[in-house]
Amino acid sequence: MSSQITVNVAGSERAVDQGTTAADLFADDKQVVVARIGGELRDLHHVLLDGDVIEPVLVDEPDGLDVLRHSCAHVLAQAVQETFPDARLGIGPPVRDGFYYDFDVEEPFTPDDLKRLEKAMQKIINTGQTFARREIDDDAARAELAGEPYKLELIGLKGGAAGEVAEGANVEVGGAQLTIYDNVDRTGQVVWGDLCRGPHLPSTKIIGNAFKLMRSAAAYWRGSEKNPQLQRIYGTAWPSKEDLKAYLDRLAEAEKRDHRKLGAEMDLYSFPEVLGAGLPVFHPRGGVIKREMEDYVRARHIEEGFSYVGSPHISREELFYTSGHLPYYSQGMFPPMDVDGQNYRLKAMNCPIHNLIYRSRGRSYRDLPLRFFEFGTVYRDEKSGVLSGLTRVRMITQDDSHSYVTKEDAPAEIRHLLRFVLSLLDDFGLTDYYLELSTRDDGNEDKFIGSDEDWAEATAILQEVADESGLELVADPGGAAFYGPKISVQARDAIGRTWQMSTIQYDFNQPERFELEYQAADGSRQRPVMIHSAKFGSIERFIGVLVEHYAGQFPPWLAPVQVVGVPVAEDFYDYLDEVAARLLAHGIRVEVDKGDDRFPKKIRNASRSKAPFILIAGGEDRDAAAVSFRFRDGSQENSVPVDEAVERIVTAVRDRVQI
Structure with a gap:
């Protein structure tokens, strides 16, 4: 009987003595802490068997x-x-x-x-x-x-x-x-x-x-x-x-960038205890950021062929049985409330109501793709222990869209949505991202609805589109919604943390449950496919991520206050007011500090406000019809003509320049 066996070590066949351990194989590499043998992680003390396929795993993997x-x-x-x-x-x-x-x-x-x-x-x-x-x-x-x-x-x-x-x-x-x-x-x-x-x-x-x-x-x-x-x-x-x-x-x-701390310092939002946990309120300056985001994203959706719709915050419970969310998602929904002897629910998702809009009239293949979009506020019964500022809340405003397409056009629509999603993230300065493909957990089929064939087809389409993108793709087995698989965009912020942002979900179940139809070219009645997409996931969470990504120093177009005017002395209030009026005429958000603080403290206050531009005016500036720029990095540019200063600020805001 041979005293040796054959194993495959990192792709190479190797003869070793019986009783050899993985530790013996990798004794010269102190960075190897465990071995992958036959696809399973094993201790280095594991004794090898004939035919084992072994890969070293380093401590920094x-x-x-x-x-x-x-x-x-x-x-x-x-x-x-x-x-x-x-x-x-x-x-x-x-x-x-x-x-x-x-x-x-x-x-x-x-x-x-x-x-x-x-x-x-x-x-x-x-x-x-x-x-x-x-x-x-x-x-x-x-x-x-x-x-x-x-x-x-x-x-x-x-x-x-x-x-x-x-x-x-x-x-x-x-x-x-x-x-x-x-x-x-x-x-x-x-x-x-x-x-x-x-x-x-x-x-x-x-x-x-x-x-x-x-x-x-x-x-x-x-x-x-x-x-x-x-x-x-x-x-x-x-x-x-x-x-x-x-x-x-x-x-x-990360602690310096904590959006809860910065939100209070910048007077953006708060979390009043009397309202209840997970229910934020936006102050005027935070409202500026929220409005700018929503206005821009609403306009982009319309450019991309979406129709803006609206839906109520509550619904009869029956609707969510039809959609399948009850009982599959019941733990995430608030308890029912009695209205006129019937159970109603706060909506936790917008898609069932969009389905009602779809089936409110007959649809033809000529209507497809049909794209609905709304900023729909939904409510999730999150456990108090997981609530965290804006990044985990109970009130969620979703930039929610649903595309109704023929099965044949589903891949093209997913490509369209992925391109749209990535362009929006780029616009907001989140340019480092990868994709995650969430699929069904085959060991827990009872947590998902639909046939094996439907799941396989939907997953294959998402896989194909993700692969075509050229982006890194990470598998997420078991992470799919109960009604279908999804692609999510995982974005890295300025300090390397990863946040799940956008999602694109393939749904073959709800069209069946709501009996959605369209008339095909041959006159037959066919089921559409439904593609869910949220570009930010939720406005609240996205704002929290942006606050931390930028450490509160938003690009000019998003900044709550875009320009702070700081007069050297009271004699120059009127002059800076004139400059501010010119900026206001272009829609620039500008404030002039006329407080009682001395000039050095006003500069410090303006810097702490995190405004992108600080304009300073003294005697030489007024005499030259100019202002001095002070930037976030502490640098300064003196004697800039007012016409040029206004043009530079307006251009930076209009072009969404990252500074």
Whole structure:
């Protein structure tokens, strides 16, 4: 019997001894932290079998970062139980840019506790403990984890679908086989263990010192308010101290750009407690931004062949049964209200009412494509814990459109919509984006409606159009709406964060449910295809994103105040008023500071207002019929003739110049 086997390593066949591990193959590359074997992530301690196909995964790759962070979460849990012996374990998954772990403890964690835990974690890391995988059956796991009630609950959910297990719990019991990972010290003694699916790093040493505990917060077990409230510790971990510092710097910059803080400073909007959570109000200056966006986007829709329509905010509940949103989307809708003995609902989407407009009269193939558009305010019953300023609200004003087309013309309409969407994002300065294709979760067919054939056809069309665009395309299995697949545009802002913006959804279900028809060229009655599209997703969220993208320094056409006039002294008020009047005649939003502050403070105030242009006037300027420009970067250009100054400002606004 041969003592060697053949494996495929990164595309090359290789003969190795039986008993060889992935760690043996990649021993010379310390950046390899896990291996992909047969498409599955495995620990480097995994023993290879004949015919295995192996790829190394580096620590700075997405999967490698997840393993690093998941391993760091386990070190945190070990440190918590060493420091607080009565703590009981919840779950500890990796998340974007970090990880968290939930604990049942008597008292909430304090900032001082987090510092103590960081020191305890570093001590564990420095000892170089190894992560050892151990398979275990359900009964043995229950016996071993008898003191961990939350782990016992997860054992009963082993192998279930993600929605049936728990938020983040698939990292522990998502597979068919239960496993425990033991932390083993250098003497070979098991010092701690945790129920976990894995994989993990070969050693805690790889974590190094590039980690940090960020904060703690309350979190309900398995995400349900009916369950006990645990304490969640959030942390982050990176391959190097430089990476950690860069991340913390990005967080600091993001904090400076926080749209909630800037919105208050710039007097754009507020969130009155008496109104209720997730219900913002726009102040006059915020209203300027909102109006400019809506006016521009409304005009662009009309240019692109859309007809503007309107719909009420409430409807009889029956409408949403017809559309299929009840019961598929009932958890996102507010409870029914009784009106004259009938149940009514606040609308959570506009499409059912647009369908009523479509079927209000007979339609011919000559009418298609038929495109409806409105700024429709909808209401979503978001949980209070996920509400966040303008980026997650309960009142959503959608730039919502629906195209009704023949099946044959659906690909062309999707191309048209994608081109339109991208041009709008470019106009607003979000020019770095990629696409995401959200498809049905074939393991949860009961969450989606329609035949396999319809889903396959719709998905193939979206895939084709996305591929033609030449943009990066990322798969999102299971992320489709219940009625059809979608393309979404993921835009990166000025500091590299990704936001889901526009969506284009292919719907073959609602035309059937509403019995929509058109008369074809041969006289037969045919079903149209319905294409949903929201260019911004919601006006509120898009404004929040833009505030953070621009750090409040909007391009001139969007700025609430486009010009601030600052007179050197009171003698020059009238002169700047004359300049302001000329700008106002061109529709420029201008203010002249006639307050009691001294000139240097007026300049500081004008700079804090984030106006694109500050015009200064003193004696020399008035004598020369000129003004001095002061720009956002602090630079200044003196003695600019008023005619030229007006023309430059008007041109910058008209041409939507980014400055």
